[in-house]
Amino acid sequence: MRLFIDFVPVIIWAILAVVMVVGMLAASWVLRPHVLQNSEKTASYECGEEPEGPARIAYPYNYLVYTILFVVVDVMGAFLWLLAASSFRLSEVVVWQVLVFVLIIMGGMGFAMKKMPETFLSGQETLTLYRKAKAEQASEEIRSGGH
Amino acid sequence: MMQIEVLFEQIEFLAIASIVIILAFLALEHRNIVYAALFFGFMASFVAGIFLLLEAPFIAGMQIAVYTGGISALIIFAVLLIPRAQDSSLETFATPRRRRIGLVISGLVGLLSGGLALVFPWYDTFAPDMPPLELNMELLSQWLWSENVIYVQIAALILLTSIVGAIAILKMDKAERLISIHGEFGIESVEEPIEDEATIEEPSEEVGDE
Numbered sequence: 001m002r003l004f005i006d007f008v009p010v011i012i013w014a015i016l017a018v019v020m021v022v023g024m025l026a027a028s029w030v031l032r033p034h035v036l037q038n039s040e041k042t043a044s045y046e047c048g049e050e051p052e053g054p055a056r057i058a059y060p061y062n063y064l065v066y067t068i069l070f071v072v073v074d075v076m077g078a079f080l081w082l083l084a085a086s087s088f089r090l091s092e093v094v095v096w097q098v099l100v101f102v103l104i105i106m107g108g109m110g111f112a113m114k115k116m117p118e119t120f121l122s123g124q125e126t127l128t129l130y131r132k133a134k135a136e137q138a139s140e141e142i143r144s145g146g147h
Numbered sequence: 148m149m150q151i152e153v154l155f156e157q158i159e160f161l162a163i164a165s166i167v168i169i170l171a172f173l174a175l176e177h178r179n180i181v182y183a184a185l186f187f188g189f190m191a192s193f194v195a196g197i198f199l200l201l202e203a204p205f206i207a208g209m210q211i212a213v214y215t216g217g218i219s220a221l222i223i224f225a226v227l228l229i230p231r232a233q234d235s236s237l238e239t240f241a242t243p244r245r246r247r248i249g250l251v252i253s254g255l256v257g258l259l260s261g262g263l264a265l266v267f268p269w270y271d272t273f274a275p276d277m278p279p280l281e282l283n284m285e286l287l288s289q290w291l292w293s294e295n296v297i298y299v300q301i302a303a304l305i306l307l308t309s310i311v312g313a314i315a316i317l318k319m320d321k322a323e324r325l326i327s328i329h330g331e332f333g334i335e336s337v338e339e340p341i342e343d344e345a346t347i348e349e350p351s352e353e354v355g356d357e
Contacts, residue, residue: 004200004202061228061317064225071213071217079302086288093293111310
């Protein structure tokens with residue numbers, strides 16, 4: 001039994017995918033006009049605006065949670081996939097085990113969904129903070145006698 | 148016939164192993180960090196080839212699903228989130244001395260792991276009456292979900308911890324940023340809040356221009 005031999009179609013598909021991408025890139029290279037490359041031609045396109053600064057900027061950290069949720073669901077799916085491939089899943093004990101497993105992770109997901117809006121810097125909180133600091137400053141000025 | 152198969156297997160292993168080593172080296176050493184993340188993803192999918200060679204289809208599928216899919220996405224997101232160190236004063240270059248030290252350390256690690264692999268009693272480790280778990284999904288799922296199900300639940304708890312930890316880090320980060328700034332023109336608001344103040348703001352002057 002040679003499992004690796006069984007997967008030869010997969011390898012053929014992978015090679016076909018590579019050939020497809022390289023072929024399309026080569027075809028577009030052949031078909032496109034080759035004009036003189038200057039800085040305007042090679043600049044990144046921003047709807048006709050002058051590009052300002054590098055294109056790769058640091059995004060807010062808040063978006064990392066989405067990736068972590070994706071990885072969590074990915075691992076959960078891998079565990080459940082093994083179970084789905086067997087008839088063992090029909091026994092009663094396993095159903096309870098799966099229920100506990102899924103509920104633990106889904107509880108985490110629900111927690112993340114509930115708490116995620118609180119992790120973003122909201123304009124309402126910023127405004128409250130700003131007004132409080134302003135009021136403190138004003139009272140300080142009154143206390144110290146004008147200026 | 149048997150000999151040809153053994154030879155073929157060895158050639159497959161050498162091909163996959165050399166591709167994995169080259170891709171791992173590129174993932175570490177490529178100057179552009181996005182390409183480094185791309186090479187990491189390719190490397191993870193070729194490691195799945197090694198698992199296929201060992202006739203373990205479930206681990207190969209898990210490798211592709213979790214590493215090529217999940218961990219690569221996590222690394223690419225981390226690259227997007229961190230400030231750009233390239234071409235800034237944060238970027239450090241490997242000096243020849245550091246390179247030599249790194250070569251010596253990697254040579255030592257390679258020698259140690261190679262020696263361990265040669266010395267390790269592979270044939271005595273696994274009991275001969277152990278069922279062939281790797282090829283039989285039915286047996287493997289029974290082994291994982293009945294005898295060792297407590298470890299599966301521990302894995303679920305670890306995943307839960309990662310979610311809670313991510314949320315806690317974000318809340319700490321927000322608390323750090325939520326301080327009023329005493330700027331040049333008196334008190335200023337924090338930078339870049341989310342604009343959920345549309346109803347409170349006064350009507351803008353652009354309306355009157357028309």
